[in-house]
Amino acid sequence: MNYFIVTYAIYLLVSIALTVWVAKVLFNNGRIFLIDIFHGNTPLADSVNKLLVVGFYLINIGYISLALKYANTLVNAQMVIEVLSYKLGTIIIVLGAMHFLNLVVFFKLRNRAQLSKPVN
Structure with missing residues (x-):
């Protein structure tokens, strides 16, 4: 049995599945923040939200790819x-850090938008 192939396959499947799940959570729940930040401009908020998700995918899947290689020998299932x-x-x-980074960015943008919001 080639333990490397099994390890790489499981690693890629689980890592990419986790990345997709976190991206969906950020996309769905970040939308409301972006709509507020952009003062109700839903098309702009949706567009920015999609761009943020693409960037999230690129960074995380790129890191997942770079971290794939394992140089030592895998001789058994325990390893x-x-x-x-x-x-x-x-x-x-890494996904948790990216999630919190996104939250920080959303809250900072929201606070800035709240300060610049015209008073009626």
Whole structure:
């Protein structure tokens, strides 16, 4: 059995699935912030939201690809699980960091928009 192929396949499937899930959560829940930031301009908010998701995918899938290689020897299932645990844990931390970075950006943009909102 080629443990490298199994490890790479599981790593890629789980990492990309997690990336897609986080991107969907950010896309769906970030929309309301962007609509508020852009003072109700829904087409602009939706467009920016899509661009943010594309950037999110590019950064995360690029990192996932760069982190794929494993240089040591995999000789048994235990090593496969340990390597997957380390690699997937790293990806989860990166996704979490990207999620919080997006939240910070949304809140900063929202606060700036609130300060510049015309008073009626």
